[in-house]
Each structure stands twice: as C-alpha cells, then as structure tokens.
Amino acid sequence: MTELVIQAQTLSRDFADVKAVQGLDLAVEKGCIYGFLGPNGSGKTTAIRMLTGLLRPSAGEVRVLGLKLPQAADELRLRIGYMTQKFSLYDDLTVKENLRFIASVYALSPRAQKARIDELLDLYHLEAQQQRLAGRLSGGQRQRLSLCAAVMHKPQLLFLDEPTSAVDPQNRRDFWEQLFDLSAQGTSILVSTHYMDEAERCHRLAILEYGIKRADGTPEELMRNLGAQVVEIASSDPRRLKQRLLGLPQVVSAAQLGSRLRVLVDAAISDPVAYLSHQSALAADDALTVVRPSLEDVFVVSTGARSQ
Amino acid sequence: MIALQRIGAVLSKELIQLRRDRMTFGMIVMIPLIQLLLFGYAINTNIRHIPVGVLDYSHSGLSRVLIQTVEATQVVKFTQRFSALEAAEAAIANAEVRAVLIIPADVSQRLARHPTVGLGSPPASDELTARPVAQWLADGADTLVAAAIRSLRGMPLTELLDKPANRTTPTFEVTLLYNPEQRTAVHIVPGLVAVILTMTMIMFTSAAIVRERERGNMEMLITTPVRPVELMLGKIVPYIFIGAVQVAIILGLGHVLFQVPINGGLLQLAAATFLFITASLSLGLVISTLAKNQLQSMQMTVFVLLPSILLSGFMFPYEGMPVAAQSIAEALPATHFMRLIRGVVLRDVELVQMMPDVSWLALFTLAGLTLASLRFKKRLD
Numbered sequence: 001m002t003e004l005v006i007q008a009q010t011l012s013r014d015f016a017d018v019k020a021v022q023g024l025d026l027a028v029e030k031g032c033i034y035g036f037l038g039p040n041g042s043g044k045t046t047a048i049r050m051l052t053g054l055l056r057p058s059a060g061e062v063r064v065l066g067l068k069l070p071q072a073a074d075e076l077r078l079r080i081g082y083m084t085q086k087f088s089l090y091d092d093l094t095v096k097e098n099l100r101f102i103a104s105v106y107a108l109s110p111r112a113q114k115a116r117i118d119e120l121l122d123l124y125h126l127e128a129q130q131q132r133l134a135g136r137l138s139g140g141q142r143q144r145l146s147l148c149a150a151v152m153h154k155p156q157l158l159f160l161d162e163p164t165s166a167v168d169p170q171n172r173r174d175f176w177e178q179l180f181d182l183s184a185q186g187t188s189i190l191v192s193t194h195y196m197d198e199a200e201r202c203h204r205l206a207i208l209e210y211g212i213k214r215a216d217g218t219p220e221e222l223m224r225n226l227g228a229q230v231v232e233i234a235s236s237d238p239r240r241l242k243q244r245l246l247g248l249p250q251v252v253s254a255a256q257l258g259s260r261l262r263v264l265v266d267a268a269i270s271d272p273v274a275y276l277s278h279q280s281a282l283a284a285d286d287a288l289t290v291v292r293p294s295l296e297d298v299f300v301v302s303t304g305a306r307s308q
Numbered sequence: 309m310i311a312l313q314r315i316g317a318v319l320s321k322e323l324i325q326l327r328r329d330r331m332t333f334g335m336i337v338m339i340p341l342i343q344l345l346l347f348g349y350a351i352n353t354n355i356r357h358i359p360v361g362v363l364d365y366s367h368s369g370l371s372r373v374l375i376q377t378v379e380a381t382q383v384v385k386f387t388q389r390f391s392a393l394e395a396a397e398a399a400i401a402n403a404e405v406r407a408v409l410i411i412p413a414d415v416s417q418r419l420a421r422h423p424t425v426g427l428g429s430p431p432a433s434d435e436l437t438a439r440p441v442a443q444w445l446a447d448g449a450d451t452l453v454a455a456a457i458r459s460l461r462g463m464p465l466t467e468l469l470d471k472p473a474n475r476t477t478p479t480f481e482v483t484l485l486y487n488p489e490q491r492t493a494v495h496i497v498p499g500l501v502a503v504i505l506t507m508t509m510i511m512f513t514s515a516a517i518v519r520e521r522e523r524g525n526m527e528m529l530i531t532t533p534v535r536p537v538e539l540m541l542g543k544i545v546p547y548i549f550i551g552a553v554q555v556a557i558i559l560g561l562g563h564v565l566f567q568v569p570i571n572g573g574l575l576q577l578a579a580a581t582f583l584f585i586t587a588s589l590s591l592g593l594v595i596s597t598l599a600k601n602q603l604q605s606m607q608m609t610v611f612v613l614l615p616s617i618l619l620s621g622f623m624f625p626y627e628g629m630p631v632a633a634q635s636i637a638e639a640l641p642a643t644h645f646m647r648l649i650r651g652v653v654l655r656d657v658e659l660v661q662m663m664p665d666v667s668w669l670a671l672f673t674l675a676g677l678t679l680a681s682l683r684f685k686k687r688l689d
Contacts, residue, residue, distance in 0.1 A: 052531060054688045073686070077533045088528035092328050093321065104317030105532045107310045149528070 003030040004063075005157050005188040006051060011060035013046050013211075020046040021211040024060070028190060028204075033183050035202030036192035037299065043211035044192035045085060048159050051190070052082050065157055078106070081150035085161040087142050091135030095126055095145055098134055099152065106153040120148040124178070140171035147175075151182065158182065160191040164198065176201055196295045207302050214302040219295055226293045228252045228264040228301050229272045234287040235261055244281035253300050264297055314534050318542025322516075326546060332512070340504050340554045341561070347500055348566050351623075352492045355456040361388035361405040363396045365413040374411065374442065381463060383456055384409075400447050407446035407457050415441060422465065441465070486571075486654045494569070497562035498653045499622040501555055501581070502645045506588055506616045507609070509551055513592030514605040516543045517684070522601055527688070536684040540677060544589045551585035552578075559653070572652035576659055580652055583669040584645035590676025591641065597683040616642035644668050 006028035013021045021043040028034045036044045049055040051064055053073030062069040067076045089098045096117065103113040121127045124144040129137060134145060143163060150158060160179075164172045176198070183189055191202065199205050199219065206216040215222055235241045238261045242254045245263060252264040265272040273288045282288075326332060364371050379386055388405055390396040396408040412418065418441050446457040487494040517539075520526045529539070559577075562568040570577070591612065599605035617623065619633055620642040626634065637643045644665035651657035659666050 049688060054527075054530060054686075056687065070687075074533070077531060080531075082528075082531040084524075084527045084531075086524050086527075088524045088526075090321070090325065090525060091523070092325050097321070097324055101317050101321045102532070104320075105314055105534050107313050107533070 004028065005030050005065055006034075006190065007061075007063045008051070009061045011047070011050060011062055012058050013043075013050055013055060014058045015046075019211050021050070021057075024208075024211075024213050026051075026206065026213075028188065030188050031183060031186055032203040033179060033189045033191060033201070035199045035205035036190070036208055037194070037196075037199040037205050037295075038192075038208035039194055039303075042208040044208055045161055046211070047208070048082075048161050048190065048192060052080060052159055053077070078153065079156050081153070081155035081158045083146045083150040083158070083160045083163055085165070087134075087146060089134050089142075089145060089149055092133060094131050094133055095121075095137070096130040098145065099148055102149045102152045108153070116152065120152070124148050139166040140168065140175075143167050143171070143175065147178065151187075155187065157188045157190070160189065162192055162194070164193070164195065172198070196299065200295050207299060209303045215298065222298045222302075223293045223295060226298050226301055227267045228293075228297070229267060229269070230291050230293050230297055231263045231265060231272050231276055232257075232289050232291050233261045233263060233276070233282070234259060236283060236285070241281055241286075245276075245279070248279065250275070255300075262291075262297075264301060311535070311538055314538045315542045315545075318534065318539055319545050322543055322546050336508070336550050336553065337557065339508055340500075340557045343504055344497070344500060344558050344561055345565075348493050348497055348562065351496050353452065354490060354492060355452055356382050357385040358383060358406045358453055358456060359387045359404070360384040360407045360409060360457075361390055361396055361399055362386050362409045362411065363390040363393060364411045366411050366415045368416060370416050370419065371411045374415070375409070377465070378409065378460065378463070381460065383460060396445065400445065403447070406450070406453050407444055410443040410445060412442065418442075419465070491566075493562070493566035494654065495650070496622075497558065497566055497568045498649045499620075499646055500562075501558050501649055502584065502620060502642045503613075503617050503622055504554060504558060505551055505581075505584060505645075506642050507613055508554060509547060509585055509588035510592040510595065510609045510612060511606070512547055512550070513543065513589045514595035514599065514609055515602050517593065517596035518599050518602050518605045530686045530688070536686065537677070537681040539684070540593055540680055544586070544593070547589055548582065548585050551588075552581065555581050568653070570653050571656040572654075573656075573658075576652045576657075577649070579659055580645065580648040580666075583666060583673070584641055584648070586673040587641040587645075587669045587676065590673045590680060593680035594676050594683070597680050612640075616640050619643065620646045622646060638668075641669055641672050 004027050006026055008024055008026040011021060011024040011026070012019070024043075024047060036047065038044050046055065050057050050069070051062060053064075053069050053076050056070045064076055065079055069076065090101070093101065099117045099120065100113065103117060108116060121130055124147060126141065126144055126148065129141055134142065137145065143166065147160075147163070150160075164175055167175065172195075179189055179191070191198070193199055202219065204216065204218050205222070207214045207222075217225070233241065236259075238256045238259060242256055242261055245251045245254050245261070250266045250269055252266060254261055254263045256262075263276065265275065269275045273290060276282065276288055277286075362375055364375075375386060378384060384407070386409075388399060390399065390408065393410075396405075396410070399405045400408060418439050421439075422441055444457055444460065446454055448454045484490065520529060555577075559568070559570060563570060592609075595605055595608045595612075599608055615636060619629065619637040620626075620640055621637070622642070626637060626643065629637065648659070648662055648665050648669075651662055652659070
C-alpha cells in the first residue's frame with residue numbers, strides 16, 4: 001500500500017452561516033499531483049487552509065504527513081510549502097531580498113542560503129530579475145518567485161492555491177513542467193484550479209462545489225465513469241436547438257461550441273444518437289456524432305448541470 | 309540560535325522596508341525637529357505683553373506716568389484707549405484686548421492717600437485711604453491671563469513717585485532650584501521627548517503588523533515557522549534605534565537652541581529612554597493586534613496620545629489633577645517617563661532613586677509584549 005501524505009475524514013468548516021467545506025474525505029498518495037477543481041467559492045481555499053493548519057476545522061479529522069492537525073501545526077510548517085492565491089511576498093523587497101528573508105526564516109545556514117537561492121534563481125529563471133523589486137515583476141515572474149519561496153526548504157508536500165490565475169498560457173505550461181519536475185523528485189503536490197486543462201494534468205483530482213466533493217479519481221477514471229454520453233450535433237441553428245433540447249428530461253446539458261452543440265445525454269439511454277435524431281427539434285440535415293467525454297463534461301455532470 | 313536567526317530575518321527585512329519608505333524615513337527626523345522648534349518657541353507660560361486697553365478718566369500727567377510704569381513691567385502692553393466704559397467692555401468681549409485699566413478721575417487723591425506713598429499707615433477705619441489707585445477689568449476665562457493681571461495687583465508704586473524703594477520684608481524666602489530664570493523651555497523640552505516618542509513609537513509599531521495584514525503578507529508569514537514573539541521582537545528592535553535618534557535630536561537641539569541643561573549622566577538618560585521606548589513599542593504592538601487596518605491603528609494611537617500629552621504632566625502639573633485623572637495618568641507610560649527624564653536631565657537624579665517609575669515601565673513592556681504575542685495567532689480563524 002502506498003503511503004498517504006494527506007488523510008482527511010468528514011472535514012468541515014463553517015463561517016457563521018456559510019458552510020464553506022462539508023464532509024470532505026481525502027486520501028492523497030505520496031508523490032502525486034492532486035487537484036482541487038471547482039468554481040470560485042467552492043471551498044478550495046478553505047480546504048487548503050485547513051490542510052495546512054491555518055484554519056481549525058469545525059468537524060472532522062486531518063492527518064498531514066502523519067501529523068494530526070491542528071495540534072501539530074507548528075511541526076508541520078517545517079515540512080510543507082504553501083503558495084497563496086494572492087501574491088504574499090513583499091512588494092517593496094527585491095527578488096533576492098525576499099528569498100533571503102524566507103531562507104533565514106526557515107533557518108538555512110548562510111552558506112546553504114546562498115547556494116539554495118542561486119539554485120532556485122537559476123531553476124526558475126529569475127537571475128536577471130534578482131535585484132528587481134517584487135512589486136515590479138510580471139505575473140509570471142511573481143508566480144515563479146512565489147514558487148521559489150514555497151520550495152525554499154525542500155518541503156515534502158506543496159500546497160498551491162490557484163497558482164496560475166494571473167499567468168499567460170505559455171507561462172502556465174512552463175509552470176506545470178516545473179511541477180512535474182518537483183513531483184518526479186518525490187514532492188507531493190496539492191493544487192487548486194478552475195482551469196480544465198490544468199485539472200487534466202493532475203494524477204488525481206477532486207471536483208468541489210459548494211464545499212462538497214462531487215467526484216474524485218484520476219482524470220481518465222472520471223471521464224470513463226461519466227454518467228452520461230456525449231453527442232455533438234452540427235446544426236444550422238444551434239442556439240434554437242439548444243433551447244429545445246434542454247427541455248428534455250434525458251438531456252443533462254447542452255453547450256454551444258461555434259456551430260456545433262455538445263449535448264450530454266443520460267447514460268440510461270442506450271443509443272443516444274438514435275434518441276436524439278428522433279426528436280422533432282432536430283432538422284434533417286443535422287449531423288450527430290458520439291464523441292469522447294472531456295473533463296469539462298465530467299465537471300458539468302458532477303456539479304448537476306447547475307452551471308448552465 | 310534558530311530563534312535569533314529568525315528575529316534577525318524579520319529585523320533586516322524591516323530595515324530594508326524602512327529604508328525604501330522615504331516618507332516614514334523623513335518623518336523620523338522631521339517630526340522631532342519641527343515639533344521641537346514649534347513647541348520650544350511657542351509654549352511659554354511666562355505670559356508677557358498681554359494686549360490691554362486703558363480708560364483714563366483723569367487725563368492727568370500722573371495717569372500717563374502710571375500707564376508707563378505698568379507697561380514697564382512687560383506683563384501688559386497698552387494697545388487701545390477708550391473713552392467710555394461700554395467701548396472698553398465691548399473690546400474685551402471681542403477679544404481685542406484681554407483687560408482694561410480704568411484710571412478714575414480722582415487718581416491723584418487716591419495715590420496721595422495710598423499706604424505705599426509713605427505717609428504712614430492711616431487707621432483702617434479711614435475708608436478713603438483703603439481705596440486702590442485704579443481698577444483692572446480683565447477677561448477671567450483664561451486663568452493664566454487672569455493670574456498674570458492679578459500679579460500686578462500689588463506692584464510697587466515707589467518708582468512713580470521717584471522715591472527710594474521701601475521694600476517690605478517678604479514672609480517667605482523662595483529659592484528656585486534647577487531653573488532659576490524660570491524659562492519654560494527648560495521644563496518643556498525634556499517633556500517633548502516623552503510626547504514625541506509616544507507619538508512616533510506607537511504609530512510606527514501599531515502600523516507594522518497591520519500593514520502586513522493589509523498587504524496580504526500575513527498569510528505567507530503564518531505559514532513560515534517564525535514564532536509570534538520572534539516576529540514582535542524583530543519588528544520592535546529597529547524602532548529602538550530610531551527612538552534613540554529622536555531623543556538625541558530633541559535633547560541635542562534643545563541644548564543648543566534653548567540652553568536646556570543636561571545635568572544627568574548619559575547612561576542614566578539612555579536607560580530611561582530605552583525603558584520608555586520599549587514600553588511604547590509594546591503598546592503599539594498590542595494596538596496592532598487589535599486594529600483591522602492602518603486607519604484604526606492610527607485612531608487608537610491618537611486615543612493614547614492625547615491623554616499622554618494632557619495628563620502626563622507635560623503641560624499641567626500632575627498634582628493639580630483630581631484623583632481619578634491621576635490614576636489614569638499613572639497607567640500611561642508617558643507619565644512615568646516624564647518624571648524620569650525631567651529628573652535625569654534637570655535634577656541629575658539616578659534611576660535607582662526612581663524605582664517605582666522604572667519598574668512600571670519595565671512591567672508595562674513585559675505585559676505588552678506578552679499580550680501582543682498571545683493575541684497574535686498563527687491562524688486565520
């Protein structure tokens with residue numbers, strides 16, 4: 001059996017009358033990149049804060065790296081890294097000064113500090129910016145600086161809260177390469193995102209909505225076990241078609257992609273193409289194809305199509 | 309050892325940020341400099357040249373000489389002449405003058421019968437001789453001005469009559485120690501140290517933690533292994549040096565510009581200042597754990613600052629306050645430091661002779677630091 005770095009049972013957290021996280025069960029294996037996928041306000045940040053010991057759960061049990069939280073939070077801090085959603089290093093310090101501060105706070109010896117900072121600046125392509133104030137960096141540079149700070153003390157487990165929300169696509173790709181490098185070196189990573197393509201890169205992921213875990217598994221499992229079939233219809237009037245199809249109880253969702261309509265049909269229907277072509281809403285020349293489900297389809301189905 | 313390294317990390321970070329913050333950096337020097345010049349010159353309890361008017365019913369040579377003699381005391385300065393009582397009263401009401409000297413028509417008779425003229429003391433029953441020479445009508449609302457006018461009540465008139473001074477033996481002999489010339493600056497400048505340090509030290513530190521929270525750095529800080537007390541100490545230490553610089557500016561310039569003596573030992577002075585700076589800083593830290601933003605921390609600073617100016621004995625003597633106000637004053641670090649610094653600077657007192665004040669400041673610091681560290685939670689809830 002593989003070692004678990006995060007174990008949580010029925011983890012919950014209430015803020016006044018808002019239930020931010022409800023009954024979350026989690027099991028994250030060592031060395032894996034685990035994703036939290038969910039819209040804003042789905043409880044991703046609250047869950048991460050509980051797992052890092054920053055928030056006390058209202059109910060439930062958490063063990064991170066074998067340490068019981070929130071009691072062992074101080075000990076845990078030395079072994080985890082946390083990259084906050086908002087840039088939280090000092091804007092009025094340079095890149096190097098920020099890293100030196102972090103290194104000293106983690107009690108690296110002066111010699112080790114210098115070596116580690118140089119290594120990180122090189123690894124994350126920040127040498128040219130090392131004398132620049134953090135407040136003057138671009139989004140991608142800031143994000144790399146935050147990652148540098150989070151991995152300064154070589155944590156066994158890294159928490160990343162929406163790390164790529166202010167970054168362009170090329171930087172996002174590079175960033176994920178860096179995460180895979182860390183993962184290959186044995187670092188376990190928990191990352192939250194609301195991007196489907198990022199979620200698809202994770203080894204495993206949990207889909208969160210309104211603080212409740214709607215589904216979890218590997219992206220492949222989730223797509224394979226989708227409780228619906230996906231049909232794409234090329235139509236001359238996809239907007240009107242969508243309105244009419246959504247009235248059918250067996251149609252879970254319908255989303256327009258240019259001139260095509262992506263329709264999710266309940267899995268109980270054995271032949272979705274035949275079912276759909278018998279609907280009066282369809283014109284004779286509409287072309288129907290069954291396609292492979294995507295993670296977005298999984299998201300739509302598991303969050304109950306409420307996002308229509 | 310590790311704790312020291314973490315305190316050092318916070319400290320050097322704080323210094324770098326301070327160096328980059330030009331505005332704050334400038335304030336460190338400008339606040340004591342400007343306030344010293346302002347208050348050192350402006351605050352004066354020896355009231356001189358009060359603008360007054362005169363209502364002269366006698367129009368005699370004697371009345372003119374009387375006016376000149378009064379003006380020669382430098383307490384008042386005659387700026388207006390009135391011909392009717394109504395006009396004089398209106399001028400007092402409009403604050404054009406603070407008092408009016410009313411010289412009666414029979415001023416020469418009154419003067420002739422006045423005991424100081426030296427015709428010997430007439431019997432007390434003689435009503436005419438008991439009458440004063442002239443009358444002052446003063447704005448009594450301002451007690452300091454009223455007192456200055458009242459001090460003229462018994463002024464000698466021998467000069468007026470060109471007679472040798474016929475001094476009476478005073479009941480008490482008064483020897484004024486430490487400030488024989490009665491210069492207000494000697495009293496005010498050491499007190500200014502307490503007021504300025506209260507303001508800057510509490511303001512800087514109370515903003516220190518709040519700023520981390522406002523700028524979003526707190527979320528990062530609490531995920532690091534830095535302990536609350538290490539964070540507090542790292543933030544306090546740079547300001548101890550800043551406080552020392554400010555004290556040097558105030559007392560140094562006060563010595564040069566206002567000839568304020570520094571009679572006590574520098575070591576005593578340094579020790580007293582250190583105690584007060586740390587007490588103010590820890591109070592600032594407590595405020596910073598209470599305030600949610602920098603505006604709130606500023607408001608709370610002012611809340612402490614005003615009683616520190618008005619109740620600490622900086623302007624008004626502690627002894628004159630009612631007991632309730634005295635106990636509030638006793639709680640303020642500024643009150644105790646006011647006694648210490650005036651004691652050391654003016655009277656060359658050793659701190660060991662003022663242990664109650666010294667220990668209050670030390671305890672205050674300890675309590676403040678503990679409270680701030682306890683209140684600062686390394687959690688978000």
